[in-house]
Amino acid sequence: MQYVTGIDDHRTSTGLDNRKLLMWAFLGSDVMFFGTLIGTHLIYRNRSLSGPQEEILSIPITTVSTFVLLMSSLAMVLALAAIQRGNMGGFRFWTVVVAVFGSIFIGFQMFEFAEFAHLGLTPRTNLFGSTFLVMTGFHGAHVTVGILWMWSLVFASFKGKIHQGNALQVEIAGLYWHFVDIVWIVIFGVVYLIGAYGAENRALESVEHAARAASLI
Amino acid sequence: MAANIGILRRPVSTAGVWGWITTVDHKRIGILYGVTAFVFFLIGGIEALLMRVQLAQPDSEFVDAGTFNALFTMHGTTMVFMVVMPAGAAFFNFLVPLMIGARDVAFPRLNALSYWLFLFGAILMNFSFFKAAFPDVGWFGYAPLTTTPYTLSSSTDYWVLGLQVMGIGTTAAGFNFVITILNLRAPGMTLMRMPLFTWMTLIVSFLIIFAFPPLTIALTLLLFDRFFGTNFFDTVGAGADPLLWQHLFWIFGHPEVYILILPAMGIVSDILPTFSRKPLFGYTTVVFAGAVIAFLGFGVWAHHMFTTGLGAWATAAFAGATMAIGVPTGVKIFNWLATLWGGSLQFKTPLLFALGFISMFMLGGLSGVMHAAVPVDTQQQDTYFIVAHFHYVLFGGSIFGLTAGIYYWFPKMTGRMLSERLGKVHFWVMLIGFNMAFMPMHVLGVLGMPRRIYTYSADQNWAGLNLFVSVGAFVIAVSILLLIINVLRSVRKGEKAGMNPWAASTLEWAIPSPPPHYNFAVIPTVRSLHPLWDEEANAVEPPPLPAHGEPHMPSPSYWPIVVAFGVTMVCGGLLIWQASTWLGLAVIAVSGFIGMRGVYGWVFEPVAAEEHAEHAEHPERAPAHHA
């Protein structure tokens, strides 16, 4: 061991910024968070005793909102690229696009929840209502935090606190945004596509079955 | 300047009570964790003694059933979440930056927030005592007993919310230590030159960030059931499956077991080389074994559920995984023994406790392997055999290991030595009391005594052993009294310790005791696993402060305690809401505002106080990053 003076205290052992590493660690933890929620939903699939279940999920509408969220991720990439080049106008434009697209997604979700309530599905209705609404609700809360974050980045940039020199701030927000987007892809795939597709088929089968039964008579 | 936004100016003084409340110094936070954990250790211990008085005789009426159920619930919850975990955190905080040659943790204010959340969460849960009653559903709170039809009292709400607040703090601390250890190591301190305790801290921190989310979710779902009428655990009306809770809880709960034991393993792994005067045998193997234990720890949770009817093949798979986790554990024990082999053993108090740890923990490990054998578990599950087992690993393991750490690092923390003579008496009394209290519990389990019963009838003939156990519990209490006397005497009158009283090899011993607030006047450059045992090191005295004076350290901050207060009182508001909707909503709104205000102030608070504003222009003199 020896003492060498003049070592830069500012360096990090991995070369990665502490805050960026923190975001990665947080996202790792959040994987478990959503993994648990999605797992809970899957465990309780088809166990509800009454009330609407997967058949009320609308794949067409959700496909649109999923597409909007995906596009917001694209905008996030463009926002980061812009600020790294020092293009503040581009950064602000694309960041606002991210926030607006995120808000559209939240709008779809609010519409979906209201529609379900209209059809008699609330978190108190049955197991499906509890698991589905709490899971997607937590995802919506994550998106909402992201939207607020985007707006605060834009405002901070006007105050001169976000600039090319600390594009890392935007990169970290971007990591979060992309993660939330990926979680939605998983939910869309596992809960909507696989779940509701099966449910529609089952519904179709029973219709066909009824039709055949009717034709026999 | 942004600091003017604050209602509260950035504090500068580190003196007095306010100095402790606003501190962001990892060493002070470590001491806060340690003292708080010890206070809760006494509370949890008193709960245990009351239970032992009750069980000393058959058909006893010392306490009633409800009180007894609350006692074992709070004893378990307290010892796990308010004693062993924060005691581990005390050592993480005090030691890790010193061991890796850093000035502080990566995020000093986040670190303070972790502590305040832990303290407030613990107080919130214990506050139930004044409001309703202590929680009485057992420390793993199995649904549906915890749901509204079966627990009307709000005590369960306190339990849920208290755990939730503490869990947020713990998770934040997990992030902090992962980043600190990965990013703030001194030059030359490669991962494979880190002291074992630092390695175990890193592994525990990873366990925390991956294991706590399932608990957070489980508690949230239960909370939603109790407050908002969701159906996650509603077995009566919605057809819920009670095993959901058990899976979620134990996916957290088993890694939690390793969160409790790995710090002690790290402490022992650092103590043995010092008092054997030779390096740890198979350093790489011991590190790797710790990592394997942590990894497998996520795949064995269902061994807590062998009797729940999981199905034959799931049961067999989890039994196999559970036995597998015994292998790296055994490897560690053998490596410790091999470290002693060929050494020159100095039987100082820290070594005695470390040896107590190895032997008692091994016995707990062996009884653990017994109930990995599923047929045996059908006879042992939920009996005193299990109670004996987990006290051998958590008391014989964690507490002995942590006590070894207290004796070993007390000189570093206070600058004074603990009394060796009193320390040795403490060790023998505790070892004897421990075995008197917990060894006969194995036999009680064999004789069919279930755990968590507040009474038993005389015809079971369990009375003699129970009386013996209760006497043992009081012997343990005496040993803790000896520790308190030793600490109180030594803090004032103990022999001066000097920099390196044990002639140990790791970096924390290269600086004065207690360390200055900036830790290292000059950051050391490390060339080996044992920097202070290198030949050249013997001649090296710590260098004087550089010409520009003390390294600049982050100023204290009010915001961590403000945010922690806001978060806790939002939960408090939820509890009030149940009794009075509007008052509850008002409390939630006000404390939510306080919390948000705290976050806002935090984000825009500069690294340094205004009085030091000129230093902000020299970021290279501040610690790496400040959050």
Place this chain on the structure above:
Amino acid sequence: MTINIRTDSAAPRTGRAPTSLRFAAAALAAVALAALLAACDTPQTTFEPRSDAAQRVHTIYIFVIVAASIVGFLVLAAMAYILVKYRERPGRVPQQIHGNNTLEITWTVVPILILVAIAVPTIIWIAGTTQPADDDALHVTAVGHQWWFEFRYPGLGPDGGDLVTANELRIPVGRQVAITLEAKDVIHSFWVPRLVGKTDMVPNRVNQLEKFKATEIGEFYGQCAEFCGSAHALMRFRVHVDSHADFDRWVASMNAPPEAPAVGSAEEGGLRVFRAQCATCHTIQGVSEGADGPNLTLFGDRATVGAGILPSTTANVKEWVSDVRALKPIPDPREVPIEGVSRVMPTFYVEDPDKDLLTEAQVDQVTAYLQSLRLR
């Protein structure tokens, strides 16, 4: 045999040690435990199996205890040797060894072999539990309630329905018993240590207890093993293993309505009180059709009252009927008006005319009536 094994196994697992003081304490403790064990008759012990299933588990139990004790003893002995041999002595300079691959591989592989030796019987046992029940097995459904056990025998009741009893399970010796486990409210666990290991009773799930064949006639202690609320400690039960003839006689008696009590007797008064106050909850075959409460048919033959907690003496039955809360910490029905949860027994007589639902004389009559319900 079992006693020997117990003491053998207790000894090596006790305190361990570098010094003679530690050994002395450990030895003393071991001797004390062994003495206590040998002196006592412990009805709930796991070490005196009286069924084929309990015996199978016991064999594995002894094997793992012996294996663990040998490992524990060897490691502690090695540790004691090291501590004595390598204690600090003047002039000793330890060699700076950093490790040894051969040694480390050895002490990784050896535990693996030991664990495999334990895993094999474990897996074989688990596979055995998946076997279907014998054709002539007696099927029983046990239902856990806060804080008592209900036992239903499908097909043995009146008109081929369920025969129902509570807190005292009767089974024939030597015939396989297949018990299905259910729970009414919270999780409970069914455990009769000398006959069979425990399996949990979980709401909304149907579990199968390990099938077993009792090998000895007698009375065995059972107890709920999963914490289930305030009176968990007092949720006990008994299993009576009967001869085939006794079992058949009991089944026949359970299905026959009791004889009408003599006119003017205390029992007759008791029957009237029973119909008025107890019959909504308690069934007595041929007398009442109650829901929620334990079935009381042939109550007079039960060994215990209050879910296995007290001998069924006149005084105890009387106290139970008068003031159940003096004997068991169960909630007051007035404080638990929750839907879907079983009703709990009211307090009938505490010498408080404002609250009492019965007079002392009526309590005496009900007690006499219940005790008259006996096997014929």
